[in-house]
Amino acid sequence: MSMKIPFFKSKQPEKFNQASDEKVPDHIAIIMDGNGRWAQKRGMPRFLGHKEGVTAVMKIVKAASQLKVKTLTLYTFSTENWKRPKAEVDFILKLPKQFLHMYLPDLVYNNVRIGTIGDMEKLPDHVCEPLQYAVDRTKDNDGLQLNFALNYGGRDEILHAMKSMFQDMNDKSLSMDELDEQQFAKHLYTAGIPEPDLLIRTGGEKRLSNFLLWQLAYAELVFTDVLWPDFSEDEFLLAIKEYQQRQRRYGGI
Structure with missing residues (x-):
């Protein structure tokens, strides 16, 4: 019988100990950009960049787990990504099932809890079913x-939250006087999830691209030119180190 191997050896590498000297962000969100360009730079089809990006996902999940990050949110497929060529979209939408087939046992063993945000109803069954299985398998x-x-978009999420809130008002379960930021947040896809402390975007672009527009109001933003498949544990640590040097005032002094 084979023995499951934890993400990390019992003795942590020194570089992780150094990053742990100061406060590590509780919630890190990542826009994983640059897969297609990574492949094109190497004369390869774009889809191979997305495949290579899956390996980078697991590296960063392991690093986040070891650093005791509480929440990691990955921008996997946006509402705008449907505009890409059908063959590329079809390939991207096969990746979650492949990722879980390869790594779900390790994620379960290492106490990772899986969740999804976005309009899952518009995704095909071959995406939703393995993800729901993983959510159920790791819920404890x-x-x-x-x-x-x-299938996530920040504007779509806000509209969805407004419709849900108006329905509650029509049902008399919510009154106009009760409306505030906390009530609105309860209707977002991220209800119950703390807002990100740090957003990392790879690939050289410096924009949010419709990601967590409400939730990122006071997050620290770190942009890197490194393309996602090349985004290593060291790059992840550099982003966290930059975060640790920021002063978060939330509008105060």
């Missing part, structure tokens, strides 16, 4: 919360 874990943002 209390380690790293790993969220996949799938």
Whole structure:
């Protein structure tokens, strides 16, 4: 009988100990950009960049778990990504099932809890069913919360929340006088999930691309030119180190 191997050896590498000297963000969100360009730079089809990006996902999940990050949210497929060529979209939408087939046993063993945010009803069954299985399989874990943002768009989420809130008002379960930021947040896809402390975007672009527009109001933003498949544990640590040097005032002094 084979023995399951934890993500990390019992003795942590020195570089992780150094990053742990100061406050590590509780919630890190990542826009994983640059897969297609990574492949094109190497004369390869774009889809191979997305495949290579899956390996980078697991590296960062492991690093986040070891650093005791509480929540990691990955921008996996946006509402705008449907505009890409059908063959590329079809390939991307096969990746969650492949990722879980390869790594779900390790995620379960290492106490990772899986979640999703976005309009899952518009995704095909071959995406939703394995993800729902993973959510159910890990629901009792209390380690790293790993969220996949799938068919997710910030504006779509806000509209969805407004419709849900108006329905509650029509049902008399919510009154106009009760409306505030906390009530609104309860109707978002991220209800119950703390807002990100740090957003990392790879690939050289410096924009949010419709990601967590409400939730990122006071997050620290770190942009890197490194393309996602090349985004290593060291790059992840550099982003966290930069976060640790920021002063978060939330509008105060």
